[in-house]
Amino acid sequence: MMMTKVSILPRLARRLFLCGLASIAAATFAADRPNVVIIYGDDVGFGDIGVNGSKMIPTPNIDRLANGGINFTDGHCSAATCTPSRFSLLTGIHAFRYGARVLPPNAPLIVPTDKLTLPKLFKRAGYHTSVIGKWHLGLGEEGVKTDWNGQVKPGPLELGFDYSFLLPSTNDRVPCVYLRNYEVVNLNPNDPIYVGNTLKDVQIPGSTQYPDGKTNREAMTYYQSTHGHNHSVVNGIGRIGYMSGGKSALWNEETIADVFVEETKQYLAAMAVKDEPFFLYFASQDIHVPRAPHPRFQGATELGFRGDAMVAFDWAVGEIMNSLEEHGMAENTIVIFSSDNGPVYDDGYEDDTTVLCSAEEEDRGHDGSGVYRGGKYQIYEGGTRVPFIVRWPARIKPATSEALVSQIDLMASFAEIIGEDLADDEGIDSRSTLSAFLGEDEKGQEFLVEESFGLAIRKGNWKYIEPSNPKWWYDRDPIPESLYNLEKDPSEQNNVLAQYPELAAEMKAALEKLKDGAGFRESF
Structure with missing residues (x-):
C-alpha cells in the first residue's frame, strides 16, 4: 500500500521542536510526544465567546485558553450540522462521501470500522485514547436492532477508543441514559430499555x-x-x-455537564500516573437543546437558557484546564477548542431563548454568529465558521490568526506531530496544516469545503456556493448559485457571481473535481 508523507519538517528538526531541547542526544521523541485534548462544543457559534466579540455571555475560561494559544478567526468545522462534522473530525473524510446526515435514535454506527480514525492514528503511536460526552455517530450494526440491555456495539471501541463514556445520541433524543463502553450505566435488568x-x-x-x-x-x-x-x-x-x-439509568438534564467533567477529571488523574501519552475527545452536550443548565448557572445571562448553558460550558472548559494544570500536564498537552456547527436558537424547545431566523433579527443584542450570516443547517459562514483555538504551551506562542483552517485537517496535522504516515486511502480529505496550527503560517489552506444541504468552496476570501434546495423547518427559499468576496462582504449579502463569471467557473470546477475525485489530498 502506498504511503503518503505528511511531514513538513525533517524528523530530526521535528524532535527538536517538540522536545524544546538544544540537543536530542539524551532524549527520545516518543517520550515527549504531546497529549492531545479536543474540547468540542455543540451548536456554539463563532460569536458566542468573549475573544470573538461576545459581550453578553461571560466566557473567562475559554478566553484564557485563547489568550494562551492561537485563536483562529477563520477556523471551520466541515459541516453545518453535527453528525457530518463529527464524522469528518474523526475520519479526515468529508461526510458527504458516505451520505452522513443527522442521525435518528437507534441509528447504527455510520463510521466504517475499517477506516482510520483519530483514535486509531494515536493508538498506532502508543497513545491511550478516550471519548467522553455526546456521540451521535450511531451505535450497533446496520440491519440489527440495538440491544440496549446487553452489549451495545459496535461503537467507539471499534473505532479505536480504549475507553468511552457516552451520551449515546444527543440530549434531545432517546435513549436518555449514559453508556460506559458497551453497557448502559445503572441499568436495572428488571426494567429493560x-x-x-x-x-x-x-x-x-x-x-x-x-x-x-x-x-x-x-x-x-x-x-x-x-x-x-x-x-x-x-x-x-x-x-x-x-x-x-431504564428508569434507574436515566440521566438528570441539569447535571450532565457535572457528570462529564467528573469523568474527565478521573480520566486525567489516571493518565497522570501512566507512562504513556493520551488522546481525549471531550464532546460536550452544551449548548444543544434541550438546554437545562444546572440551577447554579441559571440566570447567569440575560439570554435565557442558551446563554446560561454557554456559561456552564465555559465552566467545564475551566475545570478541564485546571485538572491538566493540577497534574502537571498542561505544558505538553495540545488543547483544541471548537464546535460542531454554528448557532441555533429555538430548535424545538420553548426555553426562553429568542428565535433568530435571519440576519435582520436580534437576540437581545447577542448574535451567536457574530458578523457572519446564518448558523446551524446553513451553508453561509455562520454555519461552519466556529470558535477554533489551539493551545500548546511547550510549542505555540499566543497569537490571533486569520489562517484558513478546518477540523478535517487535524488528522494529517496530528500525524505530522506524532511521526506517523497516512496511507493513500486514509484520511483522504485531510491535509496537514501543522505550520498554521503552530502559528508559523498565516495563510492556511488554499481551498476549503463547507457542507450543509449543499456544498460551498472557499479559496482565500472568495466563496462559491452551489445551488441547493434545503428542506427544513424554517422553510427557507432555495439557495442560488452564489459567489461572495468575504474580505469586502463578510456577511454574504452581495452575490457577485455575475461580475466574476470566470472565477465562479474555476471554483465550481474545483468543487466538482473534489466531489468526483478520490479525496482532497489527491485532488489538490
Missing part, C-alpha cells in the same frame, strides 16, 4: 412507560417543545423518538 420510532414499538409489558408528548402535552413540565421533540417525555422534557424502561 426499548427504543423505537413509534409508541407501539416500546409498549412492552414490564418496562417503565413514559408519556407521549403528542397526546399528553401536560407531561412536558420542564418546558414545552415542538419540531418533533414531542415523542417520549422523559424528565418532563419531550424527545425525538420513543423509549420505555
Whole structure:
C-alpha cells in the first residue's frame, strides 16, 4: 500500500521542536510526544465567546485558553450540522462521501470500522485514547436492532477508543441514559430499555412507560417543545423518538455537564500516573437543546437558557484546564477548542431563548454568529465558521490568526506531530496544516469545503456556493448559485457571481473535481 508523507519538517528538526531541547542526544521523541485534548462544543457559534466579540455571555475560561494559544478567526468545522462534522473530525473524510446526515435514535454506527480514525492514528503511536460526552455517530450494526440491555456495539471501541463514556445520541433524543463502553450505566435488568420510532414499538409489558408528548402535552413540565421533540417525555422534557424502561439509568438534564467533567477529571488523574501519552475527545452536550443548565448557572445571562448553558460550558472548559494544570500536564498537552456547527436558537424547545431566523433579527443584542450570516443547517459562514483555538504551551506562542483552517485537517496535522504516515486511502480529505496550527503560517489552506444541504468552496476570501434546495423547518427559499468576496462582504449579502463569471467557473470546477475525485489530498 502506498504511503503518503505528511511531514513538513525533517524528523530530526521535528524532535527538536517538540522536545524544546538544544540537543536530542539524551532524549527520545516518543517520550515527549504531546497529549492531545479536543474540547468540542455543540451548536456554539463563532460569536458566542468573549475573544470573538461576545459581550453578553461571560466566557473567562475559554478566553484564557485563547489568550494562551492561537485563536483562529477563520477556523471551520466541515459541516453545518453535527453528525457530518463529527464524522469528518474523526475520519479526515468529508461526510458527504458516505451520505452522513443527522442521525435518528437507534441509528447504527455510520463510521466504517475499517477506516482510520483519530483514535486509531494515536493508538498506532502508543497513545491511550478516550471519548467522553455526546456521540451521535450511531451505535450497533446496520440491519440489527440495538440491544440496549446487553452489549451495545459496535461503537467507539471499534473505532479505536480504549475507553468511552457516552451520551449515546444527543440530549434531545432517546435513549436518555449514559453508556460506559458497551453497557448502559445503572441499568436495572428488571426494567429493560426499548427504543423505537413509534409508541407501539416500546409498549412492552414490564418496562417503565413514559408519556407521549403528542397526546399528553401536560407531561412536558420542564418546558414545552415542538419540531418533533414531542415523542417520549422523559424528565418532563419531550424527545425525538420513543423509549420505555431504564428508569434507574436515566440521566438528570441539569447535571450532565457535572457528570462529564467528573469523568474527565478521573480520566486525567489516571493518565497522570501512566507512562504513556493520551488522546481525549471531550464532546460536550452544551449548548444543544434541550438546554437545562444546572440551577447554579441559571440566570447567569440575560439570554435565557442558551446563554446560561454557554456559561456552564465555559465552566467545564475551566475545570478541564485546571485538572491538566493540577497534574502537571498542561505544558505538553495540545488543547483544541471548537464546535460542531454554528448557532441555533429555538430548535424545538420553548426555553426562553429568542428565535433568530435571519440576519435582520436580534437576540437581545447577542448574535451567536457574530458578523457572519446564518448558523446551524446553513451553508453561509455562520454555519461552519466556529470558535477554533489551539493551545500548546511547550510549542505555540499566543497569537490571533486569520489562517484558513478546518477540523478535517487535524488528522494529517496530528500525524505530522506524532511521526506517523497516512496511507493513500486514509484520511483522504485531510491535509496537514501543522505550520498554521503552530502559528508559523498565516495563510492556511488554499481551498476549503463547507457542507450543509449543499456544498460551498472557499479559496482565500472568495466563496462559491452551489445551488441547493434545503428542506427544513424554517422553510427557507432555495439557495442560488452564489459567489461572495468575504474580505469586502463578510456577511454574504452581495452575490457577485455575475461580475466574476470566470472565477465562479474555476471554483465550481474545483468543487466538482473534489466531489468526483478520490479525496482532497489527491485532488489538490
